[in-house]
Structures are given as structure tokens and as C-alpha cells.
Amino acid sequence: MDSPLPTPHAAQLDLRYPHPHSVEDFQRNLLAVRARIDAACQRVGRDPAGVRLLPVSKTMSEAALRMAYAAGCRELGENKVQEATRKQAAMADLADLRWSIIGHLQTNKARWVAQHAAEFQALDSLRVAQVLDRHLQAAGRQLDVFVQVNTSGEASKYGVTPDDAAAFIQQLDSCPALRVRGLMTLAVLSPDHVQVRACFVLLRRLRDQLRRHVPASVSLDELSMGMSGDYEIAVEEGATVVRVGQAIFGARALPDSHFWPGNPA
Numbered sequence: 028m029d030s031p032l033p034t035p036h037a038a039q040l041d042l043r044y045p046h047p048h049s050v051e052d053f054q055r056n057l058l059a060v061r062a063r064i065d066a067a068c069q070r071v072g073r074d075p076a077g078v079r080l081l082p083v084s085k086t087m088s089e090a091a092l093r094m095a096y097a098a099g100c101r102e103l104g105e106n107k108v109q110e111a112t113r114k115q116a117a118m119a120d121l122a123d124l125r126w127s128i129i130g131h132l133q134t135n136k137a138r139w140v141a142q143h144a145a146e147f148q149a150l151d152s153l154r155v156a157q158v159l160d161r162h163l164q165a166a167g168r169q170l171d172v173f174v175q176v177n178t179s180g181e182a183s184k185y186g187v188t189p190d191d192a193a194a195f196i197q198q199l200d201s202c203p204a205l206r207v208r209g210l211m212t213l214a215v216l217s218p219d220h221v222q223v224r225a226c227f228v229l230l231r232r233l234r235d236q237l238r239r240h241v242p243a244s245v246s247l248d249e250l251s252m253g254m255s256g257d258y259e260i261a262v263e264e265g266a267t268v269v270r271v272g273q274a275i276f277g278a279r280a281l282p283d284s285h286f287w288p289g290n291p292a
């Protein structure tokens with residue numbers, strides 16, 4: 028089930044993220060990330076229990092995922108449904124492993140998400156919401172969803188605009204099988220911490236503002252923001268979920284532009 032990735036040239040890989048080769052390596056990586064999350068919480072007076080670490084396993088091999096499981100991971104984030112489908116089928120023996128879909132979804136892939144995913148973090152289209160809702164009702168399930176917001180203003184990024192978020196969430200009222208849990212964003216991919224932090228602050232303020240207007244049935248508690256390069260900043264700004272791949276699984280061979288368009292390769 029391993030995806031046929033090109034063998035990366037070593038120089039392409041981010042040296043900050045060496046590859047784990049054993050369960051112990053995974054445990055060490057998980058503990059190191061968790062310690063940094065906890066330290067970020069301490070800096071701003073937050074309870075570390077309020078931050079969930081979601082390990083992101085996209086492009087990684089089944090062997091790596093099984094080691095992560097053995098190291099204690101019980102949920103994994105995947106960006107593409109096709110890849111998640113393949114991995115979930117291959118690892119169906121791990122019955123308590125939950126799959127979180129964190130990338131853009133096309134309606135023709137919504138059925139699998141409705142049937143197998145534990146949550147969907149990249150909702151930004153009413154059409155997708157309606158198709159998901161229909162499949163969920165057929166399956167007799169509900170699904171936790173996050174509304175993806177484009178906080179970087181980059182035209183190529185997925186997500187509703189901050190201005191459209193309130194109306195979008197109102198419309199989701201017509202999809203009773205979706206449980207809106209909060210907002211998700213990808214910060215601008217930049218070494219400039221000021222710009223990155225501004226994206227996270229925008230998402231938190233938007234959440235606080237929306238909370239006062241959404242229907243009582245919606246609990247907008249969650250803020251999914253922060254990845255390997257910026258999760259400590261995200262935690263300082265209120266993240267309740269951080270989606271961390273490379274700092275746990277090692278560097279990816281493919282540039283991020285492969286997973287969401289518009290970022291520099």
C-alpha cells in the first residue's frame with residue numbers, strides 16, 4: 028500500500044526532521060512534540076490538557092504508521108481520501124485507530140469520509156456539506172467537522188474567507204448529521220513569525236466573534252491550527268488541535284505544493 032514516491036535526494040529533505048526507525052524513535056518524537064506543546068501552554072498560562080496532538084501521516088508507509096500506532100497513536104490525519112482509503116483498508120486490524128481527514132474533499136469521495144472518518148477538518152463548501160450529510164444520514168452516523176478558513180488571504184488556498192464564515196456556518200444548519208466543532212486554518216508558509224502568528228490570531232478572534240452569533244446547537248470550541256514548523260506559535264495563540272506530521276514521522280519528500288496549491292515548492 029505504500030505510495031510510489033520518488034526517492035528523494037537527501038538535500039531535498041528538511042534536516043530538522045530525521046526519520047524514526049523504531050517504535051522508540053516514534054515515542055521520543057511524540058514526547059518531544061508534546062513537551063514543546065506543554066511548554067508553549069505554560070508560557071501563556073494555558074492548561075496543556077486543552078491541546079490535542081493530531082499526528083499527520085500523509086505519504087508515510089504502512090510500516091511507519093504501524094510503528095506510530097505501537098508508540099501510542101490512536102488517531103492519524105490524512106490529507107487525501109484516496110490515500111486514507113488505502114491505508115484504512117490495509118490496517119483494518121487496528122480497530123481503535125481513528126482517521127481524521129484534514130485536506131480538501133471532492134463530493135465523489137464524501138461517501139468514504141461519511142462511513143469511515145472520525146472527523147473532517149477541511150469543510151469549505153456547502154455542496155460538500157450536503158453530500159456528506161446525505162451519506163451520513165444513510166449510514167446512521169454523525170461527523171465532527173471543522174470549517175476551514177483562509178486566514179492568509181492567498182487566493183489559491185482552500186477555505187472560506189473570514190467574512191463569509193458566519194453565513195457559511197448558518198447554512199450548515201441544514202445538515203443535521205454534521206457537528207460543527209470549530210475552525211481550521213493553514214497559516215501562510217513563511218519564515219516570518221509575525222505573519223504566521225497573525226493568521227492564528229485572526230482565526231481565534233473569528234472564532235470568538237462567531238461564537239456569539241451561531242445557533243445554540245453549534246459549539247465552536249475548537250481551533251485546529253499549527254503544523255510542524257509553527258505549532259508552538261499556534262498553541263500560544265489558542266490552538267486546541269495541532270496537526271503535526273514531519274516532526275513525528277520525519278521529513279516528507281514531496282513539497283507542500285503537492286498537498287495544497289499555491290505554496291512555493
Ligand SMILES: *Cc1c(COP(=O)(O)O)cnc(C)c1O
Pocket residue numbers: 083085106129130213253254255256270271272273274286
Ligand atoms: C501535511 C499537513 C499538515 C502537517 O504538516 P507537517 O509539516 O508535516 O507538520 C497539517 N495540516 C494539513 C492540512 C496538512 O496537509
